[in-house]
Amino acid sequence: MVTQNVVYRPGSLEEAYRLRTDTGALPLAGGTDLMVRYRKTAGLVPDPGRPVLFIGHLKDLRRVEERAEEVRIGSCTTYTELLSQKAVPEILKRCITLLASPPIRNRGTVGGNICNSSPAGDTLPVLHALECSLVLGNIRGERTVPIDRFITGPGENALSEDEILKEIVIPKAAFSGWCYRKIGTRRANALAKISFAGLYLIESGEVHDIRIAIGAVAPTVVRSREIEKTIIRIPRTSLQRSTVEMAARYRPLIRPITDQRSTTGYRAGVTLVLIEQFLTAVLQKKG
Amino acid sequence: MKIKFTVNGRPETVDTDPMRRLLDVLRDDFGFLGVKEGCGEGECGACSVLVNGEIVFSCITPVGTVEGSEILTIEGYRNTERYRAIEAAMEEAGGVQCGFCTPGFVLAAEALLRKNPHPSEDEIREGISGNLCRCTGYSGIVEGIKKAAESEGVW
Numbered sequence A: 001m002v003t004q005n006v007v008y009r010p011g012s013l014e015e016a017y018r019l020r021t022d023t024g025a026l027p028l029a030g031g032t033d034l035m036v037r038y039r040k041t042a043g044l045v046p047d048p049g050r051p052v053l054f055i056g057h058l059k060d061l062r063r064v065e066e067r068a069e070e071v072r073i074g075s076c077t078t079y080t081e082l083l084s085q086k087a088v089p090e091i092l093k094r095c096i097t098l099l100a101s102p103p104i105r106n107r108g109t110v111g112g113n114i115c116n117s118s119p120a121g122d123t124l125p126v127l128h129a130l131e132c133s134l135v136l137g138n139i140r141g142e143r144t145v146p147i148d149r150f151i152t153g154p155g156e157n158a159l160s161e162d163e164i165l166k167e168i169v170i171p172k173a174a175f176s177g178w179c180y181r182k183i184g185t186r187r188a189n190a191l192a193k194i195s196f197a198g199l200y201l202i203e204s205g206e207v208h209d210i211r212i213a214i215g216a217v218a219p220t221v222v223r224s225r226e227i228e229k230t231i232i233r234i235p236r237t238s239l240q241r242s243t244v245e246m247a248a249r250y251r252p253l254i255r256p257i258t259d260q261r262s263t264t265g266y267r268a269g270v271t272l273v274l275i276e277q278f279l280t281a282v283l284q285k286k287g
Numbered sequence B: 001m002k003i004k005f006t007v008n009g010r011p012e013t014v015d016t017d018p019m020r021r022l023l024d025v026l027r028d029d030f031g032f033l034g035v036k037e038g039c040g041e042g043e044c045g046a047c048s049v050l051v052n053g054e055i056v057f058s059c060i061t062p063v064g065t066v067e068g069s070e071i072l073t074i075e076g077y078r079n080t081e082r083y084r085a086i087e088a089a090m091e092e093a094g095g096v097q098c099g100f101c102t103p104g105f106v107l108a109a110e111a112l113l114r115k116n117p118h119p120s121e122d123e124i125r126e127g128i129s130g131n132l133c134r135c136t137g138y139s140g141i142v143e144g145i146k147k148a149a150e151s152e153g154v155w
Ligand SMILES: Cc1cc2nc3c(=O)[nH]c(=O)nc-3n(C[C@H](O)[C@H](O)[C@H](O)COP(=O)(O)OP(=O)(O)OC[C@H]3O[C@@H](n4cnc5c(N)ncnc54)[C@H](O)[C@@H]3O)c2cc1C
Pocket: A026, A027, A028, A029, A030, A031, A032, A033, A034, A035, A036, A055, A075, A076, A098, A099, A100, A101, A104, A107, A108, A109, A110, A111, A112, A113, A114, A115, A116, A120, A121, A122, A123, A159, A163, A164, A165, A166, A189, A190, A191, A192, B041, B042, B043, B060
């Protein structure tokens, strides 16, 4: 006999929290990861083996709000919707235009990218570099967790069985420039071999802030505040002589999981080049 | 679960497993066989349909998530002046060979042109970047969309 999935389509976020607590149902936002993960042979119904909670339609989760100190993105806002919002940082928009293809961007959500917690999630290095935090809610209330403490391993994160990711909070900060690069086999639809996010602030000729976050080269996003600190406030002339050396400090952090997309050697080599090119570009920037 | 939506302008209600793929509902329940299954995992675009005017892959869309939406398949679109403009241009440019990918490309072209009636070649390539064609080598398709966009007052 063919079993039917148990599926809930709540009318409000409150109801979604309640259903999640009572049934432990699996949230489905755009479904672009879940429908592929649970697909069967043609014609058969995808079956996650547990109840499913549709949340993609909830208005409370599908909004962008700009405040004085931060931008708040509802977890179920689609990529296409984010591209049309002025408050969304340019580096995130650039990342989205290189992510998948228009039909995926019309359904896929940044909340889904975060909760899927794949090492190849393209928005993750950008969100790490922007130092986002995540608002996780359940029937009893909310808690806020920095993104680097939320994602704990490939496909693993700190979401509890009764929680839903509600919002992504991007703190506003001043930057002189940014860089996003994605290395993949084909422009559309290819998952990244490496994705790179860099942000920097230069004031009176000195690097005041620099953030480098790299995706797909380790079980979770690579970011080293220790290495960044060694770059900040050192005279530009000495940094100029040592970009290759600076980049090489990242070498021990590059430990990709085994996959079919690329090799460790390739990823390490190209990552160091990306870092070096970024540092060189930062140094050439006037200001 | 009862799910309501319109398909090609007609209000419909289906009572089915909400996790069923929109692709299967459109083909098996409604007989819209212009919606093709290629890869079944979001990589090829053969199953493309418009949901509220936006292009979507029906193979990875659970039918329960389109509650209240307007769905357009190639069967509904082919009664429009815009379809005829694309058809003529594709024919002229040699954008169709076996035709398996064509409904998806035509709907991708519509999704693009309704937002951007005068796209550059790069914008056209970006607009169809979710669709694969094993026959034409794409140039004929891109050329066809370019020509269609030149039709006066259609978009
Ligand atoms: C052809 C194709 C190409 C792709 N290309 C890329 C690419 O280039 N780069 C990239 O990064 N990804 C890519 N993806 C993966 C996918 O599209 C993204 O990860 C997308 O952001 C997932 O969002 P979603 O809303 O569809 O997630 P869903 O499939 O709905 O959910 C994904 C996971 O997150 C959980 N979840 C979702 N929302 C919430 C929430 N608010 N609270 C709690 N849990 C939640 C779900 O339970 C599930 O475990 C691609 C996928 C396909 C099919």
